[in-house]
Amino acid sequence: MLDATAASARTIVLLGPTAGGKSDLALELARRLGGELVSADSMQVYRGMDIGTAKPTAAERAEIPHHAIDLVDATDNGFTVASWLAEADRAIDSIRARGRVPIIVGGTNLYIRAFLEGLDEAPAADAEYRASLDLSTSEALHAQLTAVDPDRALMLHPNDRRRIIRALEIAHSSGELASSRRSAWTEVEITPRRTDLFTVILDWPVELVNRRINARVRAMFAQGFVEEVRALQARGGLCMQARGAVGYQELLAITADPTRLIRAHELDSAFEACKIRSRRLAKQQRTWLRRFAGVKPGIMLSCDDSTTTAALADACTAALTRA
Numbered sequence: 001m002l003d004a005t006a007a008s009a010r011t012i013v014l015l016g017p018t019a020g021g022k023s024d025l026a027l028e029l030a031r032r033l034g035g036e037l038v039s040a041d042s043m044q045v046y047r048g049m050d051i052g053t054a055k056p057t058a059a060e061r062a063e064i065p066h067h068a069i070d071l072v073d074a075t076d077n078g079f080t081v082a083s084w085l086a087e088a089d090r091a092i093d094s095i096r097a098r099g100r101v102p103i104i105v106g107g108t109n110l111y112i113r114a115f116l117e118g119l120d121e122a123p124a125a126d127a128e129y130r131a132s133l134d135l136s137t138s139e140a141l142h143a144q145l146t147a148v149d150p151d152r153a154l155m156l157h158p159n160d161r162r163r164i165i166r167a168l169e170i171a172h173s174s175g176e177l178a179s180s181r182r183s184a185w186t187e188v189e190i191t192p193r194r195t196d197l198f199t200v201i202l203d204w205p206v207e208l209v210n211r212r213i214n215a216r217v218r219a220m221f222a223q224g225f226v227e228e229v230r231a232l233q234a235r236g237g238l239c240m241q242a243r244g245a246v247g248y249q250e251l252l253a254i255t256a257d258p259t260r261l262i263r264a265h266e267l268d269s270a271f272e273a274c275k276i277r278s279r280r281l282a283k284q285q286r287t288w289l290r291r292f293a294g295v296k297p298g299i300m301l302s303c304d305d306s307t308t309t310a311a312l313a314d315a316c317t318a319a320l321t322r323a
Contacts, residue, residue, distance in 0.1 A: 008101060010101065010197070010320065010323065011104065012033075012035070012101065012102070012104065012199075013112070013115070013292075014200045014202075015106050015112065015200065015292055016285075017202070017209050017282040018216075018278055018282050019212040019215075019282070020202045020204050020282075020303065021312070022107075022202060023054070023105060027063075028313040030101075030103055031064070032317060034099075034100050034101055035064070035095075036064065036098075036102060036103065037056075037064060037103050038095075038102055039069050040104050040107030040108055040112055041053060041105075041106070043108075044070075046079075046238075047072065048073075048074050048232050048235065049228075049245065050228060051225045052220060052228065053245065067091035074239065075236045077239035077241065079241070084114075085119060088104070088115060112292065113190070113288070116190055116192050116197070116292070117190050117192060117193055125169065130165060133165050138158055138160075138164065145167055148168065149178055160244070162240050162244045166178070190294060198298055199292060199295050199296075199298030200298065200299055200301065201289055201298065201300040204304075210279050210282070225247065226251055226262070229248060230258060233252070233255060234258065246281060247270075247278075250273045250274050253270070297319075297323040299315065299319040301316075
């Protein structure tokens, strides 16, 4: 396998915007280097959330081992970034013990930052306090956060219930402001907790990746995304974190009543909202990718519509031999 010796001492961290071709490149690198993949997607941990999270297919998982996927039911409200980090570290140890190369595929900015640098010690979840907050509407919670932590409230949409509750919980449990903790964590240079990392960042022009996002969303709906969400609801619904996933939140709003036909304009609105949120996610990812690019050794690869997975893999393996 090409450059397996050079790669064997490395944990590859493959990053890029949503719909940017990370999964295809990860599979190709795994084939060439004898690797196994570790997902850093916060929504791929939930069983049954397949189409909307672009989870690897059964055939792909049969060919290349994948880790940190389908860990908990979508109703499980207790899975955290700490849970994922522990799972990822276990997976890497196991992969290395088999003499193979770990490839982290991201994913979720918070998960990647935690993997690179470790966790910020935030207050633990308070189930009793959360239960009391669940009695309030999202608008009321946002107003409450505005009174407690106006800077954080400005960062969050009034419907971003999960993050609003977490910010209120931090203030309630520690007396600290989530906005202050966030600034302290994001304004410093990333100091990797591991010495074996090699980062690969896919850099796409905004207009090109937005077109790819639109095509992906179109394909998701064609593959049965609406039916997937209805099936999840029939099996008990989704926990608060899972409900906030891009696409799922939009479809849950129009599929709550399984006996009612979805109107065409409702489906069109959900479709457009899913594209818009996906493009916003890509914008957030680009901001973080600029910070992750400072983690060395690594390579940033410029991509466009003519870029092939094989060419990207060639560039990665060549860079690995020089690292």
